[in-house]
Amino acid sequence: MTGEIFASNVESAAGDKQMSLMVNAHSYLLTVGNRPGEVDPAHTLAFTLRETLGLTGTKVSCDKGACGGCTVLMDGKAVLSCMLLTIECGGKEITTIEGLMEPKTGALDPLQQSFIDHSAFQCGFCTPGMIMSAKALLAENPSPSEEEIKEALSGNFCRCISQYQVVEAVKAVSGKKR
Amino acid sequence: MKTFDHYDARSIDEALGLLGKHRGKARLNAGGTDLLGLLKDRVLPQYPELIVNIKTIPGLDYIEEDGERLRIGALARLCDLAGSRLLQERYGVICEAALAVAGPQIRNVATIGGNLCQDVRCWYYRYPAHLGGGMLCARKGRGPCFAVKGDNRYHAVIGAGKCFAVCPSDLAVALAALDGHMTLVSHRGERRVGVGDFFSPLRNVLEADEFVKEIDVPKASVPRLQRFLKFTLRKPIDFAVVSVAAVTEVKDGIYSDARIVIGGVAPGPFRAGKAEEELIGCEPGDAVAAQAAEAALEGARPLSKNAWKIEVARALIKRTVYR
Numbered sequence: 106m107t108g109e110i111f112a113s114n115v116e117s118a119a120g121d122k123q124m125s126l127m128v129n130a131h132s133y134l135l136t137v138g139n140r141p142g143e144v145d146p147a148h149t150l151a152f153t154l155r156e157t158l159g160l161t162g163t164k165v166s167c168d169k170g171a172c173g174g175c176t177v178l179m180d181g182k183a184v185l186s187c188m189l190l191t192i193e194c195g196g197k198e199i200t201t202i203e204g205l206m207e208p209k210t211g212a213l214d215p216l217q218q219s220f221i222d223h224s225a226f227q228c229g230f231c232t233p234g235m236i237m238s239a240k241a242l243l244a245e246n247p248s249p250s251e252e253e254i255k256e257a258l259s260g261n262f263c264r265c266i267s268q269y270q271v272v273e274a275v276k277a278v279s280g281k282k283r
Numbered sequence: 284m285k286t287f288d289h290y291d292a293r294s295i296d297e298a299l300g301l302l303g304k305h306r307g308k309a310r311l312n313a314g315g316t317d318l319l320g321l322l323k324d325r326v327l328p329q330y331p332e333l334i335v336n337i338k339t340i341p342g343l344d345y346i347e348e349d350g351e352r353l354r355i356g357a358l359a360r361l362c363d364l365a366g367s368r369l370l371q372e373r374y375g376v377i378c379e380a381a382l383a384v385a386g387p388q389i390r391n392v393a394t395i396g397g398n399l400c401q402d403v404r405c406w407y408y409r410y411p412a413h414l415g416g417g418m419l420c421a422r423k424g425r426g427p428c429f430a431v432k433g434d435n436r437y438h439a440v441i442g443a444g445k446c447f448a449v450c451p452s453d454l455a456v457a458l459a460a461l462d463g464h465m466t467l468v469s470h471r472g473e474r475r476v477g478v479g480d481f482f483s484p485l486r487n488v489l490e491a492d493e494f495v496k497e498i499d500v501p502k503a504s505v506p507r508l509q510r511f512l513k514f515t516l517r518k519p520i521d522f523a524v525v526s527v528a529a530v531t532e533v534k535d536g537i538y539s540d541a542r543i544v545i546g547g548v549a550p551g552p553f554r555a556g557k558a559e560e561e562l563i564g565c566e567p568g569d570a571v572a573a574q575a576a577e578a579a580l581e582g583a584r585p586l587s588k589n590a591w592k593i594e595v596a597r598a599l600i601k602r603t604v605y606r
Binding site: 139145146147148149168169170171173176179182183184185187188189190192193238241256257259260261 | 284285286287288289291312315316319320322323334336338362385386387388389391392519520
């Protein structure tokens with residue numbers, strides 16, 4: 106709720122409306138419109154991430170805000186990218202699952218590694234959303250209790266019953282710094 | 284989603300100007316968690332031509348007390364409500380209700396104004412247009428209420444007519460128990476409406492050119508004992524089948540004040556005056572809680588498949604009143 110968003114939605118010299126979208130510390134300048142590669146006002150953030158920017162790590166499952174599969178971080182908080190309009194995300198910092206990797210070495214985030222070590226997935230479709238929700242929790246509360254972990258992940262659904270291993274995976278990295 | 288024009292409003296005046304200019308074809312967007320669902324499924328009888336982003340209006344997300352009232356800006360998010368020290372200390376029922384809404388990701392963007400203004404969850408009303416065409420019903424201005432003859436297991440048991448959808452808002456229940464009011468502004472001026480009176484069977488009372496600016500609760504005589512409980516089928520994130528807010532005060536061993544509000548049973552939060560009468564002047568206890576629960580929904584007229592909700596409401600009232 107700041108004024109930053111105005112500065113990020115600007116008109117270019119040609120009269121096209123443009124917006125800048127900050128994803129994983131990378132700034133994208135996007136044109137607002139309905140031609141290919143542009144951001145239509147009706148595009149959701151999930152759509153833009155996947156179809157316009159090619160960041161397909163974020164998954165769209167229900168597309169109704171009920172499953173948590175499309176969870177990303179916006180200014181550090183877990184949000185549902187399928188229920189946000191891209192055009193309203195200018196000036197916000199978005200982090201997707203791709204942004205957790207150490208950019209220089211390509212090393213996985215300890216949380217990602219912990220999911221692998223604990224086999225905290227089966228089909229894996231819900232996993233990026235689970236990891237982003239857990240990431241937001243650990244940033245706010247580095248040593249959560251089991252109850253707090255379950256509450257933070259309550260908006261993420263898994264139909265293959267990986268939840269028990271997910272809680273273990275998050276517990277294993279709690280209390281440790283990245 | 285079908286496309287629309289989009290505008291970032293910078294002030295309430297600007298948003299009101301756009302609502303007036305587009306005459307019912309513009310919609311305000313705050314958190315968007317309800318509106319985007321309506322747009323994706325093309326539920327609204329008239330698809331908006333303009334979406335006005337009101338998150339860009341500064342200074343509307345306050346939670347503060349002045350001399351007489353608790354005042355909450357319409358853009359305060361549910362996570363702000365749940366985490367507010369002020370609310371936790373004196374208005375716990377608001378925190379409990381905010382925390383009961385959806386999952387963390389939705390609470391991080393959804394606002395109190397949006398929670399009160401969200402559309403109903405009736406499965407006939409919400410039937411997606413892309414699956415063989417939407418369903419025109421009384422709520423959309425043409426047709427019957429399909430719940431009357433259809434599957435009405437989650438519909439209203441009291442106070443409904445023409446449309447049997449129930450109010451989906453958890454915060455409405457908590458706020459009604461605290462005698463909360465909403466300030467609605469338009470170019471015609473400002474008006475204050477009680478949260479309980481905001482809802483009616485076919486629609487809420489918000490006009491197409493009005494804007495919810497603030498929610499307030501009178502500070503005088505806020506009872507100390509506050510509790511909100513919600514029964515859902517999917518425990519962590521779901522809309523209430525039935526919810527209850529009980530706000531009571533016990534002085535010298537007897538109830539001196541009691542407000543019982545039931546959600547999920549009527550088009551709005553239902554103030555159970557008869558349950559309150561049972562409590563006031565009595566000693567808190569198991570028996571009086573059971574009497575209050577029994578009396579709460581007297582006069583209810585359930586449809587063919589939803590009488591069970593009355594039992595759920597009774598159980599919740601017993602639990603909220605007597606702990």
